[in-house]
Amino acid sequence: xxxxxxxxxxxxxxxxxxxxxxxxxxxxxxxxxxxxxxxxxxxxxxxxxxxxxxxxxxxxxxxxxxxxxxxxxxxxxxxxxxxxxxxxxxxxxxxxxxxxxxxxxxxxxxxxxxxxxxxxxxxxxxxxxxxxxxxxxxxxxxxxxxxxxxxxxxxxxxxxxxxxxxxxxxxxxxxxxxxxxxxxxxxxxxxxxxxxxxxxxxxxxxxxxxxxxxxxxxxxxxxxxxxxxxxxxxxxxxxxxxxxxxxxxxxxxxxxxxxxxxxxxxxxxxxxxxxxxxxxxxxxxxxxxxxxxxxxxxxxxxxxxxxxxxxxxxxxxxxxxxxxxxxxxxxxxxxxxxxxxxxxxxxxxxxxxxxxxxxxxxxxxxxxxxxxxxxxxxxxxxxxxxxxxxxxxxxxxxxxxxxxxxxxxxxxxxxxxxxxxxxxxxxxxxxxxxxxxxxxxxxxxxxxxxxxxxxxxxxxxxxxxxxxxxxxxxxxxxxxxxxxxxxxxxxxxxxxxxxxxxxxxxxxxxxxxxxxxxxxxxxxxxxxxxxxxxxxxxxxxxxxxxxxxxxxxxxxxxxxxxxxxxxxxxxxxxxxxxxxxxxxxxxxxxxxxxxxxxxxxxxxxxxx
Numbered sequence: 001x002x003x004x005x006x007x008x009x010x011x012x013x014x015x016x017x018x019x020x021x022x023x024x025x026x027x028x029x030x031x032x033x034x035x036x037x038x039x040x041x042x043x044x045x046x047x048x049x050x051x052x053x054x055x056x057x058x059x060x061x062x063x064x065x066x067x068x069x070x071x072x073x074x075x076x077x078x079x080x081x082x083x084x085x086x087x088x089x090x091x092x093x094x095x096x097x098x099x100x101x102x103x104x105x106x107x108x109x110x111x112x113x114x115x116x117x118x119x120x121x122x123x124x125x126x127x128x129x130x131x132x133x134x135x136x137x138x139x140x141x142x143x144x145x146x147x148x149x150x151x152x153x154x155x156x157x158x159x160x161x162x163x164x165x166x167x168x169x170x171x172x173x174x175x176x177x178x179x180x181x182x183x184x185x186x187x188x189x190x191x192x193x194x195x196x197x198x199x200x201x202x203x204x205x206x207x208x209x210x211x212x213x214x215x216x217x218x219x220x221x222x223x224x225x226x227x228x229x230x231x232x233x234x235x236x237x238x239x240x241x242x243x244x245x246x247x248x249x250x251x252x253x254x255x256x257x258x259x260x261x262x263x264x265x266x267x268x269x270x271x272x273x274x275x276x277x278x279x280x281x282x283x284x285x286x287x288x289x290x291x292x293x294x295x296x297x298x299x300x301x302x303x304x305x306x307x308x309x310x311x312x313x314x315x316x317x318x319x320x321x322x323x324x325x326x327x328x329x330x331x332x333x334x335x336x337x338x339x340x341x342x343x344x345x346x347x348x349x350x351x352x353x354x355x356x357x358x359x360x361x362x363x364x365x366x367x368x369x370x371x372x373x374x375x376x377x378x379x380x381x382x383x384x385x386x387x388x389x390x391x392x393x394x395x396x397x398x399x400x401x402x403x404x405x406x407x408x409x410x411x412x413x414x415x416x417x418x419x420x421x422x423x424x425x426x427x428x429x430x431x432x433x434x435x436x437x438x439x440x441x442x443x444x445x446x447x448x449x450x451x452x453x454x455x456x457x458x459x460x461x462x463x464x465x466x467x468x469x470x471x472x473x474x475x476x477x478x479x480x481x482x483x484x485x486x487x488x489x490x491x492x493x494x495x496x497x498x499x500x501x502x503x504x505x506x507x508x509x510x511x512x513x514x515x516x517x518x519x520x521x522x523x524x525x526x527x528x529x530x531x532x533x534x535x536x537x538x539x540x541x542x543x544x545x546x547x548x549x550x551x552x553x554x555x556x557x558x559x560x561x562x563x564x565x566x567x568x569x570x571x572x573x574x575x576x577x578x579x580x581x582x583x584x585x586x587x588x589x590x591x592x593x594x595x596x597x598x599x600x601x602x603x604x605x606x607x608x
Contacts, residue, residue: 001502002525003538007044010550020216022484023148025493029553038145038153042477045554048501048534049480050156054135056187056498057158057474060180066131066160071113073137077103079112083452087297088331094141106139111449111471114161118467119455125165128457128467129173133160135476149477150218150437150485156477162470165459167446170468174444177472181210181440184474189496190483193434195221195230197441198317206444210474211436212482221436224422226429234317236431238412239421241374247421247428253284253376258391260355266386269350271310274388278379285310286372286380286392288352290345292336293365295329303336303344303364307354307380309371312414322367322411345383353381354398355389366405368398369413373406437482438475445469493555494577497608504528504605505536505556507547509563513539520592521562524572527598533605552580558605560586574601576608 011028018024026032031046042050058068077095080086086103094106107113114132122128135158145153162173178194185192190212197209209232211221223230231237244250268274275282291304304323308314316333323330338349345352345361356362361383372378378392392398399406418433450456450466459465480499487494497503506525510518518539525537536556538547551559559580561573571587586600 001536003536004540010553018148020147020150020485021488022150022216022481025484025488025553026148026481029492029550029555032148038142038151040149040152040154042156045501046480049495049499050476052499052501053188053476053479056184057135057476060183060187061133061160064176064180066133066177068134069117069132070134070136071107071110071117073107073139074104075107075110075113077105079116079453080105083112083115083449085112092140092142094139107136108138108140109471109473110134110136110159111161111445111469112453115449115453115455115467115469118163119450119453122163122467123457125457125459129162129164129169131160131162131173131177131470131472133158133472147218147481149481152477155475158472158474158476160472162472164468164470165457167468170444170446170470174442174470177470178208178442181442181472181474185210185212185439188479188483188498190479190486192439193221193223193230193436195223195232195436196235197232198234198321205446208442209436209438210440210442212439212479212486213434214437214482214485215435216485217435217437219436219438221434222416222418222422222431223434224425224429225432226425226427228426228429229422229424233415233433234315236416237423238371238414238416239423240410240412241371243421243423243428252371252374253281253378255376256391256393258377260389260391260397262382262387262389264386265351265388268386268388269348274379275310278388278390280379280390282310283312283371284375284378286353286378287312288354288381289314290336290341290349290352291333292340293323293328293330293333296331299331303360304333305354305361305364305366306369306413307367307372308369308414309375312369312371314413315415318411318413319367322413323365328365347381347383348385351381351383351385351387353383353389354401355380355392356383356401358383362401366402367411367413368394368402368405368409370410371414373398373409437478437485439479439482440472440474442473443471445471488555489580491549491580492553495555495557497557497605500555500557501534502536502556503533504558504560504601505538505551505554507544507551507559507561508537508539509544509547509561510539516567517562517564520567523594524560524562524597524601527594528601530595531598531602533602552577557608558601560601572597574604578608 009030014024015027033041093108096104138157139154142153164170192212194208194210197207220233222233222236265274268277271282271285287308287310289306292301293304294301341349373394379390382389418431420431421428422431447466456464456466484493508518508521528535557577559575571585574584
């Protein structure tokens with residue numbers, strides 16, 4: 001590409017709404033154009049990077065026999081109603097009606113569509129397993145689009161769907177595709193981690209996320225320092241009380257036969273204040289949290305009470321999983337307003353506790369974190385203002401009041417923190433914390449969608465049964481943004497060579513089109529193209545300072561400068577974007593051989 005003929009405009013100032021590096025640099029270097037909140041055009045430079053990433057994905061998927069197709073962007077609502085997700089997706093799904101008043105949506109994901117493609121077409125286990133994938137546009141009506149392409153409303157995504165005869169086939173295909181993801185990220189040249197994750201709205205019983213590590217990442221990733229385990233902070237398990245005691249010597253108090261004692265705690269409504277007043281450890285104080293939930297959009301709101309150790313924060317994802325295990329369908333889960341809590345339980349927030357005769361409290365759905373239940377001599381609210389109780393023994397004082405909640409309860413409901421013991425580490429290594437940008441998410445869906453949509457095949461035994469499915473997502477535009485977040489400096493983007501829009505920029509410092517420098521640069525440009533390199537020739541009528549700044553901003557991996565002084569010495573200057581300050585010389589003797597010169601530059605590019 002000759003820049004003098006290109007649609008190419010760079011900006012010196014950051015967009016006012018740009019909060020992260022990738023958004024700022026993409027906008028300034030002419031990769032994207034914003035049209036509205038979370039809606040962008042991908043300009044020629046970004047399209048080239050996207051094409052390169054797409055080719056890597058296709059090559060890796062071809063190796064494992066995945067088949068590509070294209071599914072519709074606008075999806076009939078009947079499919080979503082059939083699966084039961086039409087009402088579950090909420091405002092994030094953009095819905096509309098056609099001229100005949102039929103419901104449609106802009107596809108946020110394509111489980112229903114792909115099952116509709118397969119059902120009735122695949123009838124025997126002999127046709128299984130197989131996986132279909134597409135690289136297509138998605139739309140999700142984000143409540144707060146931000147960070148450029150990192151959290152847009154419209155975006156390009158690879159989504160794949162595997163169909164198998166049984167769980168063994170699903171597990172095998174899942175790992176094969178997971179390995180392909182790793183090869184993709186390795187080829188791109190990103191530092192990433194695969195971690196356990198929650199299944200969220202997609203469903204299924206297991207999932208993993210792929211995170212590109214970057215300080216700007218929205219997600220906290222916890223991993224064992226010995227590398228044996230990693231998980232999103234929402235999924236990372238807390239070490240059991242027994243493991244904490246074994247590794248760190250943590251005490252859970254001494255069993256006491258002292259009766260429950262009411263103690264005054266005037267104006268002390270926080271755990272820290274109460275612990276200081278009573279000179280008692282915060283982890284042996286009980287924190288009371290009150291929520292309300294409903295099973296459908298029009299359903300009745302019901303109270304939910306959760307008790308955790310005072311030094312802990314509740315993990316709502318773990319709580320929802322516990323509720324799901326209790327066959328509680330949760331459409332919405334929110335904290336109950338303080339005025340409603342006090343009205344329902346006749347006790348002020350900050351002084352609530354489980355020891356009560358109030359029927360509304362005793363009959364509410366109740367959960368105890370396992371750390372509470374192994375502790376002794378606990379302190380909790382007395383259910384009246386300015387008072388707390390101490391000497392609470394869970395087995396003695398809570399078992400009769402909450403038999404369903406206490407029996408066989410080993411629930412981990414709290415958020416784990418960096419520095420705690422990782423329970424999955426063979427060496428009991430501590431967790432470390434990193435920031436990550438989620439670029440991929442894979443799920444073991446099982447039969448969630450095949451059952452709902454009545455997609456079945458005939459097994460070896462001659463029985464009809466639903467497909468075992470997997471779902472695999474990879475954010476294409478998000479991956480490009482994450483690559484910039486991980487690879488940049490104060491001057492601009494430092495693209496990994498595999499997804500850079502161009503391999504080399506030849507910078508001509510000639511003043512006229514027909515002078516010696518300009519003619520030399522043009523011949524070198526054509527020779528490099530003949531070697532299969534993608535090349536930019538900057539022969540614009542602009543000063544060297546502008547050209548150098550633009551080259552750094554855009555992020556070409558290799559820069560070759562053709563200048564008058566260099567030609568007099570029979571030398572070109574070159575530099576790599578990763579080490580832009582280091583300048584090197586490429587010399588020749590006698591008459592210049594452009595083919596030989598291009599081969600040397602090709603070798604330089606290959607060494608990156």
